Amino acid sequence: MSALEVFRADALVVGTGVAGLAAALGLAPRRVHLLTKATVGAGSASDWAQGGVAVALGGRDTPARHAADTVAAGAGLVDAELAELLARDGVAAIRRLIAAGADFDRDAAGELALGREAAHSRDRILHAHGDRTGAELVRALATQVARHPSIARFERRFAARLLVGERGVYGVEAIRPGGGRELHLAPRVVLATGGCGQIWTATTNPREATGDGLALAAAAGARLVDLEFVQFHPTALAAERFDPRPLLTEALRGEGAWLVDDRGERFMPGEHEGAELAPRDVVARAIWRRLVAGRRVFLDARRAVGERFPERFPAVFEICRAAGLDPRVEPIPVAPAAHYHMGGVEADRWGRTSVAGLWACGEVASTGVHGANRLASNSLLEALVFGARVAQDAGASSPERPVRLVAARPPRAGTDPRRAAPALRAEVRRLAWERIGLVRAEEGLAAAIARLERLHERLPPGASEARSLLTGAWLIATAALARRESRGAHFRSDFPAEDAAQCRRLALLPRVDERALAARFVPAAAGAPGAAERSLAG
Numbered sequence: 107m108s109a110l111e112v113f114r115a116d117a118l119v120v121g122t123g124v125a126g127l128a129a130a131l132g133l134a135p136r137r138v139h140l141l142t143k144a145t146v147g148a149g150s151a152s153d154w155a156q157g158g159v160a161v162a163l164g165g166r167d168t169p170a171r172h173a174a175d176t177v178a179a180g181a182g183l184v185d186a187e188l189a190e191l192l193a194r195d196g197v198a199a200i201r202r203l204i205a206a207g208a209d210f211d212r213d214a215a216g217e218l219a220l221g222r223e224a225a226h227s228r229d230r231i232l233h234a235h236g237d238r239t240g241a242e243l244v245r246a247l248a249t250q251v252a253r254h255p256s257i258a259r260f261e262r263r264f265a266a267r268l269l270v271g272e273r274g275v276y277g278v279e280a281i282r283p284g285g286g287r288e289l290h291l292a293p294r295v296v297l298a299t300g301g302c303g304q305i306w307t308a309t310t311n312p313r314e315a316t317g318d319g320l321a322l323a324a325a326a327g328a329r330l331v332d333l334e335f336v337q338f339h340p341t342a343l344a345a346e347r348f349d350p351r352p353l354l355t356e357a358l359r360g361e362g363a364w365l366v367d368d369r370g371e372r373f374m375p376g377e378h379e380g381a382e383l384a385p386r387d388v389v390a391r392a393i394w395r396r397l398v399a400g401r402r403v404f405l406d407a408r409r410a411v412g413e414r415f416p417e418r419f420p421a422v423f424e425i426c427r428a429a430g431l432d433p434r435v436e437p438i439p440v441a442p443a444a445h446y447h448m449g450g451v452e453a454d455r456w457g458r459t460s461v462a463g464l465w466a467c468g469e470v471a472s473t474g475v476h477g478a479n480r481l482a483s484n485s486l487l488e489a490l491v492f493g494a495r496v497a498q499d500a501g502a503s504s505p506e507r508p509v510r511l512v513a514a515r516p517p518r519a520g521t522d523p524r525r526a527a528p529a530l531r532a533e534v535r536r537l538a539w540e541r542i543g544l545v546r547a548e549e550g551l552a553a554a555i556a557r558l559e560r561l562h563e564r565l566p567p568g569a570s571e572a573r574s575l576l577t578g579a580w581l582i583a584t585a586a587l588a589r590r591e592s593r594g595a596h597f598r599s600d601f602p603a604e605d606a607a608q609c610r611r612l613a614l615l616p617r618v619d620e621r622a623l624a625a626r627f628v629p630a631a632a633g634a635p636g637a638a639e640r641s642l643a644g
C-alpha cells in the first residue's frame with residue numbers, strides 16, 4: 107500500500123483546457139494546484155478545436171447581434187442576459203489574449219480575418235493557423251501558466267472524488283500513475299474537466315472527454331441541468347478505424363463546401379433555407395437519415411477549397427491524407443459524431459454550483475448560455491469568459507475557511523482508473539450510440555437506463571473512468587426520457603415536434619455512489635429567457 111500524500115493550496119482547478127487555464131491564471135497569485143489526467147496543454151477538446159472563436163469584432167457587428175444569434179440558436183432555452191454577457195465580455199477577453207500573444211489569422215491588410223459559420227448573421231469567427239484555433243488558444247494560455255510561480259501543475263492525476271464536508275467541497279482525491287493516491291485540500295475547487303463525448307462510440311472528442319466532472323459533481327450532490335442536450339457534429343470523417351473520429355470543421359462549409367450523397371447530389375438546399383449552414387442539429391439529422399437509409403454522404407470541398415486545402419485547412423488536410431484521401435480532388439465521406447454537451451453541472455453567471463466551495467466552467471458547466479443548441483464557435487469564447495469569471499468570484503469569495511480532512515479513504519494501489527473494465531466501457535459506448543444518440547425514443551431510452559443500472563452493479567472497484575462514462579450515460583438518458591418533445595439538439599422520434607409547454611430547463615438532483623444510481627427532478631435555478639441573476643450557492 108502506498109503512502110497517502112496530502113497537499114494544501116488556496117484553490118484547485120481540475121482540467122487544463124481553455125476554461126481551466128483561464129481560471130488558474132485568474133486565481134493566481136494565490137497558490138493554485140492545476141490537476142489534469144493528461145498533460146497541461148494536451149488532450150483537451152480545446153486543444154483539438156479546429157473551428158474558431160466567435161467574437162463581435164467586425165465593423166457591421168455588435169455584441170447585441172452576437173447575443174441575438176446565440177439566443178436564436180438555443181431553441182428557447184438560452185438565458186438572454188448570459189448570452190449578452192458572453193458576447194460583451196468575449197470582446198475584451200479576446201483583446202486581452204491577443205495582447206498576451208495569441209496569434210489569430212489576418213487578411214491581406216493585416217486586419218483580423220473574420221469567417222462565417224452556421225446560424226451567425228455576421229462574419230465573426232476568428233481562426234488561428236487555419237484550422238488550429240484551439241491549439242493556439244491553449245498555447246497562449248499554457249505559456250502564461252508555465253511562467254506563473256504560484257501555479258503548481260499536477261499532470262497524469264485522475265480526480266477520483268471531490269472531498270465534501272459539512273460546509274461543502276474542500277478538496278480532491280486524485281490517483282497518480284501506478285494507482286497511488288493523493289489529497290489536494292483547498293477552500294475553492296473549480297471543475298473545468300470538459301465534456302463527455304467518449305460516452306458515444308462515435309465522437310470527435312479526445313480520449314480524455316469521459317465526463318469525469320459530471321460524475322464527480324453528481325457524487326458530490328451537485329445539481330445538474332440540460333443534460334439531454336448533446337450536440338452531434340454533422341461532419342466527422344466516416345471511418346470506423348478512427349476512434350475518436352477526426353472532425354472536418356464547419357468552416358469548410360462556411361467556405362462553401364457542399365454535402366452530397368453517393369449519387370453526387372447536393373441535398374441540404376432542399377432541407378433548410380440555410381443549406382449547408384443550417385443549424386448543426388438540422389444538418390446532422392439530414393445526414394443521419396440518409397445513412398440509415400443505406401446511402402453514403404460526402405463533403406465536397408473540391409470547388410470551394412481545392413488547391414488551397416493544405417494552407418487553409420492544414421489539420422483537416424493532414425487527417426485526410428492519413429486516411430488515404432485527397433480532399434483537393436475527391437469528396438470526403440462524413441457521418442455525425444458526438445461533439446459537445448450543452449448540459450452539465452448547474453452553474454450561475456459566476457460559475458457557482460449548488461454546492462458551496464465548488465465552481466464549474468467550460469463544457470462541464472451548464473450556465474444556460476447555450477440553451478438546447480450551442481451556436482458554432484461559442485465554446486472557446488465561453489471557456490475564456492467563464493474561466494475568468496469563476497476565478498474572479500472564487501478569488502473574491504471569503505472562504506479562507508479552514509479545510510479539515512473529514513474522511514480519507516485508505517489508499518489503494520495498483521488500479522489504473524483509465525484502463526479498467528474495457529468490455530464494460532465498450533458496451534456503454536455502443537448502448538449510448540444506439541439508444542441515446544442523435545435520434546431517441548422512449549423504448550430505447552428506457553432499455554438503455556435499465557441496462558446501465560445492471561452494468562453499474564458490476565462495476566469493479568477502481569474503474570473510475572468507466573464509472574464516469576456509465577454515470578454520464580445514465581444521467582443523460584434519464585433527462586432525455588423526461589423531455590417528451592424535440593427541441594434543439596434533442597430529437598425524439600416519438601415526439602418529433604417542439605412543445606411550447608416544455609420550454610423550460612430540466613434540472614436533476616442526483617444521488618450517485620458505488621451502490622446507488624438515482625436522481626430526482628427539481629426546478630431549475632436559472633436559465634429561462636431573461637432569468638434573473640441569482641446565486642445558487644447562497
Ligand code: SIN
Binds near residue numbers: 155157485
Ligand atoms: C468546428 O470546427 O466545426 C467545430 C467548432 C465548434 O464546435 O464550435
